[in-house]
Amino acid sequence: MSKNGSTTKTSAPCETCPAHNVGNLKKLGINMDDWDYVVALAGNPNTGKSTIFNALTGLHQHTGNWPGKTVTRAEGGFEYGGSRYKIVDLPGTYSLLSTSLDEEVARDFILFGQPDVTVIVTDATRLERNLNLVLQVLEITNRAVVALNLIDEARRHNLTVDERRLARDLGVPVVPTAARSHEGIPELLQAIHEVATGKVVGKPHRIQNEPPALKKAIQQLVAEIEQAFPGLPNARWVALRLLDGDRRIIEAVKRGELGDLSIGSTERVNSIDMPLEVA
Amino acid sequence: MDNQLWLYLIIFLGGVVLAVLVLQLWRVIEHRWKEKKEMTSRISIEDTLKHFYHCERNQETPLPESVAGILRTSVADATDVLTEMERHQLISRAGNRWQLTDSGRDYALQVIRAHRLWERYLADQTGFPESEWHTQSDKLEHKLSHEETEALANRLGHPRFDPHGDPIPTADGRLPEAKHISLAALPVEQPAEVVHLEDEPEAIYRQLGEHGIHLGTVLRVLRRGDDGIEVWLPSGTVQLTTAQAANVSVEPIAESEIVLPEPTVPLSALKPGEQGRVVNISPACKGAERRRMMDLGIVPGTIIKAEMVSPSGDPTAYLIRGALIALRREQASLINVSRNLTPATEQTPSQNEVTA
């Protein structure tokens, strides 16, 4: 299919904004037929995830100053640096450990959909709480980028966030953004591109403060899992889920789906069955 | 004329449809009635099995009289049920002693498994109040096939304990032995943690809750008298009757495992502008509600500041890890905070692992 024909549909009011003349971003709206990389957008509710999604794709997902506006999964696309990206806006969640449907959708996509990059959108003014989700995602995947969004709000409140320190502690790229004014979007694209193409390989932080009894159980289980599925990137996380009795993961282990995860391929994204409307 | 013909035709058609409907309805009712009859006999058998199982564990002998009491029928009817069960080789009889056969014991464990799974389900995935878990499960436990029970277990993430702390028998019929002792038998001064609360009779269960005794509560016996015991709890001292104490199972813990009794207040006691450090979330806060609170960042050690009260008196907005979150009074009263913002000693992660 022609790569040029598909840009016409969107007539974003902001196409003349300087941010979009930078780099070689081409917003593809929803006209995505094939893609080179898949990007998942995760984050707490009300951190501006949808605003970032809109900035990247030129779509107009409704945003609002409320947690939980995005209930349906939104998909869009963009082209950057000669590669085509499909981007999936996941429902905003506080955690991936609980049992709500939203969390399952987000968790399943990050784990089984195997996006090439997971962008975790955080609210720079409430970093501590947002890190809860970041740390959980980093247990699952090392191909992640943290968008430190609402950095303008943080500045307004005289907060300074040392993003380089944060990047070092988390072990993945961290990009400060203010999606509403398109600040930091070029840098975010660059970071996504680098992680997708494998130029930057993350060494993500793993949770360390479990109580000793738990630690021992995890170690024992991880050893067994790694032996059965060599090359699995998140054996430790799988162990945690098995200990919690997570039915989805138990099934995945039983059906050998887990083995697939160690190969890594983008095609599988299509086969993941995600409910479009979440009740 | 033509007009009338239409009318008759429609009335006739309407009549036919109605007749078919009535017939269908009758069939459904008949089917239901038959099902209900079968159900009643299943319920009697399963309830009797449970009774036998409890008797066996408490080394008592089940009698037709006690079965009649459980089933709320006459002794004659109870004897009928026992005969029926004997025919199915669920129980056997030697003289006047009835006892479970192996297959009867397996069946009993399956019923108990279904009961405790339902309780877990009601606690975690519905909004029913705690007082209704047991009675609802008593009905629901009879309604599932073996496959459906397993599907339920799967859906719940194969839980190990029911919300009262009782272990759930495994699918292959093992009941992990609990290493509990009764509070009535706990040596004086020995610190212990509550690991199980008997949910029957309900009145005592409720009284214990009112005394502040929940799963996970740390306590020690201060004095043992003839009519009861005096128990120390982090929230104060309470007097328990022997009957009440007998319904609490505890597990002794080492002195070092007690989290130092910190003077705490419920979060709801903070006035706007005041701060507190979370010491724990009350064990009474369970299921979705508890997970949501933790997702919001309310874990031991979190500093919370009360910011403002709604003009209608409730809820109150609290500053929690940088976010302004409104909690209702009932919720805030389940979070225990200390006004002392820095913990006295380096806080050791509170643990209660079941030592193998």
Added chain:
Amino acid sequence: MTTPTDPEKIESILSTAEKLRWDIGSNFHDHLMEAIYTDAARIADRAVSYPEKPPRFDLDRTIDRLVTSRVWGFPLMLLLLMIVFWLTISGANYPSQFLAWLLLDNGHPLLKTLAADINLPWWLSGLLIDGIYLATAWVISVMLPPMAIFFPLFTLLEDFGYLPRVAFNLDNVFKKVGAHGKQALSMSMGFGCNAAGVVATRIIDSPRERLIAIITNNFSLCNGRWPTQILIATIFIGGLVSAQWAGLISAMAVVGIAVLGVFFSFAVSWGLSRTILKGEVSTFSLELPPYRPPRIWQTIYTSVIDRTLIVLWRAVVFAAPAGAVIWLISNITIGDAVLAQYFIDWLNPLGLLVGLNGIILLAYVVAIPANEIVIPTILMLTTLVLGSGGAGRGVLFETQSLGDTAALLQAGNWTLLTAVNLMLFSLVHNPCSTTIYTIYKETGSLKWTTISALLPVVMGFVLTFFVAQVWHLLV
């Protein structure tokens, strides 16, 4: 595709996990969350530096103190709501009149002439232009302008961050009936359009309270029903008193109906939370986000696209077939009367029993798609039954003046009871089909959709029946 993994190893992993689970105790989840937050706090601590001394003036808190203050909180809230409603009602008038002039007064005759010019058979031009086109155009001209004003205004308040404070202020009231404070917002949204109100319940993240908000949203008197209320109140209630008081009294009657709707919302919420919804999971959390300056143009653009047009599109999809049905039942003749006549005769006994009549009931049946066309349908059917000329059969119309409408309805044997019960029934009846469809989409459950659709209509019949019987006793 599957890498062969030794099934024995898999079995052993699962059994090890099962065994270990008994060892790690039941507080696994608590411990894990605590561990994650401990790490999170340490990392955040190292990365974030706070201002040396806290700012002397914190704008957010100052606004918060004001909008949630005991003295100013509620008056401010009422004032803002009144401004929004006033802007919507007064602002929508002109575009509404313009659209009616364009689509109904001029567009319709134009199309008819066009159809005559190309020799379209009468039944085809009737079905397409008098039926489908007219009903759709009617819905658009009544529905579009208020929604295009109401939704952007609401969205501006939302983007600024004020709406969560409204939920905060009102939560105690909603708590008492087992609902969530955020229901205040979906209810307000329902005054614009119930379908949009149902969508707005997404912000309620507790299943039980969300279902309550969905099922009761219909009791918010929506934009499509206000004109009915105002018209009937003006003719029948206003007509009871002398001309100088007429305006005030009829306005009070309409407001009274809206308030009654709010009361029903609360009463039904209370009932639901204690009966059929008792077992649904209920958690409460309400985050008060920081205030953010709204971006006005972007907001107007997205709210028009997102809410107004989508809701409008759905309404049109449902209104077009309704137009066709209305036209068909008033033009298909069996024996010596049109189909509509039969339906009306059958419905009449039931209608009279509940103090209404067959025409009104039939109008509500065919106008399920959109409440906007109830009054035009009633007027058309009344003319049809009376056999007095007017416009063509099955052509929706509004009379030139209020007096004409009053005369027509009185000729149709309307009494004060009919008027009062119509006002009540208009408030308490099944949601329009757009809303029913939206409820199905949002809940994904046939059960809750059925309950939301049937509960109010049953309540409506009971209520009107009761009023009618008492009325007959007293009058």
